Amino acid sequence: MRETAAQFERPVLLFSGGKDSAVLLRLAEKAFRPGKFPFPVMHIDTGHNFPEALEFRDRRMAELGEQLIVASVQESIDKGRAFEEPGVAASRNRLQTVTLLDAIKEHGFDAAIGGARRDEEKARAKERIFSFRDEFGQWDPKNQRPELWNLYNGSIRKGEHVRVFPLSNWTELDVWAYVAQEDLELPSIYYAHRRMVFERSGMLMSTSPFLPLQPGEIPFEAEVRYRTVGDMTCTAAVRSAASTVEEVLAEVAAFRIGERGATRVDDKFSDAAMEDRKKEGYF
Amino acid sequence: MAVALDTPVLPPTVHQDTVDLLRFSTAGSVDDGKSTLIGRLLYETKSIFEDQLAAVERASRQQGADYLNLALLTDGLRAEREQGITIDVAYRYFATPKRKFIIADTPGHVQYTRNMVTGASTSELALILVDVRNGVVEQTRRHALLSSLLGVPRLVVALNKMDLVGWSRDAFEQVRGDFERFAAGLNTHEITYIPLSALNGDNVVEPSANMPWYDGPTLLRYLEDVPAGARESTTGFRFPVQWVVRPLSHSHHDYRGYAGQVAEGTVQEGDEVLVLPARVTTRVTNIDTFDGPLDSAHAPLSVTIRVADHLDVSRGDMLCSPDQPPQSSQQLEAVLTWLSPDQLRLNAPYNLQHTTRRARAVVSELSRLDINSLDADAGVNTLRLNEIGRVSLRVTQPLFFDSYRASRATGSFILIDPATNNTVAAGIIQ
Numbered sequence: 001m002r003e004t005a006a007q008f009e010r011p012v013l014l015f016s017g018g019k020d021s022a023v024l025l026r027l028a029e030k031a032f033r034p035g036k037f038p039f040p041v042m043h044i045d046t047g048h049n050f051p052e053a054l055e056f057r058d059r060r061m062a063e064l065g066e067q068l069i070v071a072s073v074q075e076s077i078d079k080g081r082a083f084e085e086p087g088v089a090a091s092r093n094r095l096q097t098v099t100l101l102d103a104i105k106e107h108g109f110d111a112a113i114g115g116a117r118r119d120e121e122k123a124r125a126k127e128r129i130f131s132f133r134d135e136f137g138q139w140d141p142k143n144q145r146p147e148l149w150n151l152y153n154g155s156i157r158k159g160e161h162v163r164v165f166p167l168s169n170w171t172e173l174d175v176w177a178y179v180a181q182e183d184l185e186l187p188s189i190y191y192a193h194r195r196m197v198f199e200r201s202g203m204l205m206s207t208s209p210f211l212p213l214q215p216g217e218i219p220f221e222a223e224v225r226y227r228t229v230g231d232m233t234c235t236a237a238v239r240s241a242a243s244t245v246e247e248v249l250a251e252v253a254a255f256r257i258g259e260r261g262a263t264r265v266d267d268k269f270s271d272a273a274m275e276d277r278k279k280e281g282y283f
Numbered sequence: 284m285a286v287a288l289d290t291p292v293l294p295p296t297v298h299q300d301t302v303d304l305l306r307f308s309t310a311g312s313v314d315d316g317k318s319t320l321i322g323r324l325l326y327e328t329k330s331i332f333e334d335q336l337a338a339v340e341r342a343s344r345q346q347g348a349d350y351l352n353l354a355l356l357t358d359g360l361r362a363e364r365e366q367g368i369t370i371d372v373a374y375r376y377f378a379t380p381k382r383k384f385i386i387a388d389t390p391g392h393v394q395y396t397r398n399m400v401t402g403a404s405t406s407e408l409a410l411i412l413v414d415v416r417n418g419v420v421e422q423t424r425r426h427a428l429l430s431s432l433l434g435v436p437r438l439v440v441a442l443n444k445m446d447l448v449g450w451s452r453d454a455f456e457q458v459r460g461d462f463e464r465f466a467a468g469l470n471t472h473e474i475t476y477i478p479l480s481a482l483n484g485d486n487v488v489e490p491s492a493n494m495p496w497y498d499g500p501t502l503l504r505y506l507e508d509v510p511a512g513a514r515e516s517t518t519g520f521r522f523p524v525q526w527v528v529r530p531l532s533h534s535h536h537d538y539r540g541y542a543g544q545v546a547e548g549t550v551q552e553g554d555e556v557l558v559l560p561a562r563v564t565t566r567v568t569n570i571d572t573f574d575g576p577l578d579s580a581h582a583p584l585s586v587t588i589r590v591a592d593h594l595d596v597s598r599g600d601m602l603c604s605p606d607q608p609p610q611s612s613q614q615l616e617a618v619l620t621w622l623s624p625d626q627l628r629l630n631a632p633y634n635l636q637h638t639t640r641r642a643r644a645v646v647s648e649l650s651r652l653d654i655n656s657l658d659a660d661a662g663v664n665t666l667r668l669n670e671i672g673r674v675s676l677r678v679t680q681p682l683f684f685d686s687y688r689a690s691r692a693t694g695s696f697i698l699i700d701p702a703t704n705n706t707v708a709a710g711i712i713q
């Protein structure tokens with residue numbers, strides 16, 4: 001993070017409301033306190049957020065006293081920059097890319113720090129820690145800069161930017177171990193709670209105004225928690241009774257299904273779904 | 284507890300008392316079965332999730348394979364699956380009750396060899412795969428040489444596909460003999476040879492019933508037992524300043540701290556330190572972290588140091604032990620690995636990045652190393668992609684460095700082409 005702050009003119013820290021973002025904020029405190037963060041924090045708001053995640057965002061940012069920028073997918077749609085996907089599987093997850101790239105351009109950001117981890121997905125496993133993006137925000141996986149020792153090359157031309165992934169080498173278990181060690185607060189939906197859900201493609205989706213029920217889908221109440229927190233339309237819950245960080249740690253250690261496989265509808269389209277979205281400029 | 288903050292951040296270990304971390308790189312030629320071996324390690328240590336396994340089963344059937352194609356676990360990019368090769372470094376994570384592992388899986392295909400250097404630069408061990416039917420080939424030698432150059436202290440030579448030579452001890456011994464003759468010239472502390480079959484799992488996790496003549500450890504047992512972790516520092520204290528913390532707030536009006544990662548050695552509160560390039564000595568008054576002050580800090584902790592005197596210290600400067608200072612020079616002797624399709628231009632300016640310091644540099648003299656004989660060829664005036672050379676560099680401002688053998692952190696640098704901004708070379712200071 002210090003390397004990013006030192007090598008770039010105008011970095012930004014991307015905040016999703018999820019556990020990886022919470023870890024990033026703590027790492028930024030460790031890197032820069034007692035100084036201020038040398039960058040603002042930006043949330044790409046899909047308009048389909050879990051209320052708990054928004055509430056967490058606002059409370060945490062108030063505690064930190066740092067600057068928050070909210071870039072709205074709804075605005076991108078209203079401006080005609082992005083278009084709602086049709087059909088049952090519609091989600092604003094992919095539209096975030098447009099909003100993100102527009103916001104990077106508008107604010108002149110030259111580096112964006114994100115919480116993506118290599119253990120999440122095969123395409124992410126090949127990501128650099130300083131990952132170059134061309135002026136269209138695109139990632140070229142076959143032509144990445146070699147990254148040696150702990151020397152990070154942040155040289156870019158105007159209009160280009162770099163995505164920085166400090167948590168690259170962390171696993172889901174590492175994140176939870178760090179949450180426990182640092183006693184980090186997370187949105188409450190990471191812990192077991194009762195919620196009205198329905199089953200779609202084998203996954204438990206929360207009932208919400210953004211997800212109209214299809215014929216045959218019957219809502220029921222279940223004890224669940226979330227392993228990832230993203231857009232409500234594409235993030236599924238898992239059945240769980242783990243209500244403390246220790247219980248979650250034990251549960252994660254025993255998981256036999258990957259975090260995105262269990263909870264992300266958008267990665268199920270094809271084996272290369274993530275790679276394709278990343279090339280376009282997704283996180 | 285202070286946490287190393289420099290990217291990449293070290294993941295916290297779950298059970299601090301029982302689990303440590305080994306970082307290793309894997310390398311092999313096309314079709315040596317490297318991805319299959321890694322898939323096997325992940326599979327046997329139950330580090331593969333069921334959804335990933337199901338996807339592999341589906342894809343194996345689609346490709347018409349009559350066995351589980353474990354290579355599909357690691358070849359994440361579309362082009363890789365289409366061509367059946369690994370293109371880019373992939374980082375994989377697995378753990379056993381004894382240890383956590385980070386694998387940098389690097390491609391064997393010759394045009395992507397630069398990625399192998401990337402993977403090896405942070406590794407403590409290199410796992411080199413050899414197809415026992417083909418023996419030691421140019422790629423094997425190149426990978427072994429690169430690992431040795433990059434200061435990887437241990438090599439494991441895995442002789443794969445033993446099933447295809449009838450589990451023959453003679454075949455194993457012959458390849459081992461060939462490799463030993465080549466490796467006599469390498470600067471590697473320890474080389475271990477393990478015969479195995481990644482496809483069937485022999486000697487990967489469980490000892491092989493097919494090779495009773497082999498009494499060494501299985502691959503996983505070896506990886507679990509080999510020493511890992513930070514080695515003793517042989518240089519003095521080295522602290523490249525990464526960032527100056529100046530809050531400029533009412534509560535911390537006069538605060539001025541130098542933030543960075545301890546590259547080598549240890550510093551204690553009250554120690555005298557030499558500031559470079561200013562060449563003045565001052566005293567450490569505070570070692571700060573977000574979690575409170577420390578009495579001392581050692582590599583690789585990230586801390587913020589405050590000193591007694593009001594000095595002009597900025598990013599790229601170094602705090603170090605006054606009695607054991609690093610070398611300071613504008614002239615470097617180094618070994619370069621060329622990583623770019625654009626060949627080296629002699630006497631042309633490149634940006635040199637060393638610790639947190641940037642300078643302009645030109646390559647003034649050059650000889651190329653033959654990767655088979657390790658002989659130097661002085662009759663050249665350039666280096667091309669994947670070539671290795673011994674060079675002299677002139678730098679526009681002094682660097683504060685140690686030999687790479689003494690310190691990976693202060694003995695390494697990269698060259699960046701100012702025209703393309705690409706990282707074009709990895710440098711190791713002699």
